[in-house]
Amino acid sequence: MSIFTKLLAPAGLxxxxxxxxxxxxxxxxxxxxxxxxxxxxGTTAFQTAYEQVNTTYAQQNELRRTKAQERQxxxxxxxxxxxxxxxxxxxxxxxxxxxxxxLQTLEGEIxxxxxxxxxxxxYAVEQVIAQYGAALQExxxxxxxxxxxxxxxxxxxxxxxxITQAITTSLNAKVPSVGIVPPQGWQPARESVQLYxxxxxxxxxxxxxxxxxxxxxxxNPQAPAGR
Numbered sequence: 001m002s003i004f005t006k007l008l009a010p011a012g013l014x015x016x017x018x019x020x021x022x023x024x025x026x027x028x029x030x031x032x033x034x035x036x037x038x039x040x041x042g043t044t045a046f047q048t049a050y051e052q053v054n055t056t057y058a059q060q061n062e063l064r065r066t067k068a069q070e071r072q073x074x075x076x077x078x079x080x081x082x083x084x085x086x087x088x089x090x091x092x093x094x095x096x097x098x099x100x101x102x103l104q105t106l107e108g109e110i111x112x113x114x115x116x117x118x119x120x121x122x123y124a125v126e127q128v129i130a131q132y133g134a135a136l137q138e139x140x141x142x143x144x145x146x147x148x149x150x151x152x153x154x155x156x157x158x159x160x161x162x163i164t165q166a167i168t169t170s171l172n173a174k175v176p177s178v179g180i181v182p183p184q185g186w187q188p189a190r191e192s193v194q195l196y197x198x199x200x201x202x203x204x205x206x207x208x209x210x211x212x213x214x215x216x217x218x219x220n221p222q223a224p225a226g227r
Contacts, residue, residue, distance in 0.1 A: 030143060030144060030145045030146065030161070031145070031146065031147045031148075031149070031161060032140070032143070032145045032147070032148050032149070032161050032162070032163045033148065033149050033150070033151040033154065033157050033161050033162050033163070033164075034136065034148055034149075034150070034151075034162075034163055034164050034167055035150070035151055035152075035162070035164045036129075036132065036150070036195065037195055037198040037199050037202060038164050038168075038202070039132070039135075039164045039165075039167040039168045039171065040125060040128050040129060040132075040168075040171070040195065040199065041199050041202060041203075042164075042165070042168040043128055043168055043171045043172055043175065044172050044176065044177075045124070045127070045128055045171075045172070045175045045176060045177050045178045046124060046125065046128055046178075046199075048177065049120075049121070049124035049177075049178050049180050050121065050124070052180050053117060053120045053121055053124070053180050056120070056180060056181075057116065057117050057120060060113045060116050060117055061113075061117065063113060064110055064113040064114060064117075067106050067109050067110050067113070068110055070106055071103065071106045071107065071110065074099060074102060074103055074106065075103065077099060078090045078091065078093075078094055078099070080093070118196070119182050119186075119188070120180045120181065120182065121180075121196060122188045122192050122193060122196045123178075123179065123180060123181075123182040123186065123188070124178045124179070124180050125192055125195055125196050125199065126188060126189060126192040127175060127178035127179065128171060128175050128178060129191070129192060129195060130175075131171055131174040131175050132167070132171065134170075134174060135167050135170035135171045135174060136148065136167060138170050139163055139166045139167055139170055140163075143163065143166070145163070148163075
């Protein structure tokens with residue numbers, strides 16, 4: 001059983017457990033929510049690690065960009081009908097060609113470089129989340145919390161029920177820094193990969209929102225920031 005299934009019960013099971021409790025037990029202690037990906041994303045160790053990855057793996061990043069450009073240039077030669085897209089028929093026409101072999105090689109190299117960078121970030125996430133159980137125990141004990149839910153599994157929860165920031169604070173104390181170079185033979189846990197993907201999606205969403213806001217402000221210079 002993983003740390004996530006141990007500490008955050010699925011909503012259906014948890015809600016059934018609440019319903020089965022005696023009425024007196026239901027009102028003793030708080031019920032809280034924790035957004036695990038947001039808790040990790042807010043830690044100093046995580047944010048510092050991400051900056052370090054950008055520096056330490058700058059060469060891999062640059063090489064990946066170069067090879068991605070090469071791939072795009074090569075793919076443009078597959079576009080025989082000039083519609084700026086490469087369809088299945090155009091790919092099939094190149095199936096046994098030297099260009100297809102080169103394309104596959106480039107894609108393999110790009111993926112290998114991406115894997116290196118992702119592994120460094122997942123390794124950092126995994127070190128933070130290793131202390132999540134202790135942080136959760138500390139916060140729930142201090143605040144006399146009896147049940148903790150994933151907010152995504154609930155229809156409604158008051159803002160005061162969210163203890164994510166408290167978990168982040170506890171994690172900051174327990175994990176002030178993390179490494180970004182995985183040891184040889186290290187393999188990430190499935191939960192770490194899943195959490196990393198959730199964090200990446202959050203970062204991408206925030207980036208898209210910021211870009212949209214900047215575009216809106218450029219289109220309307222008189223509009224105040226944040227509107």
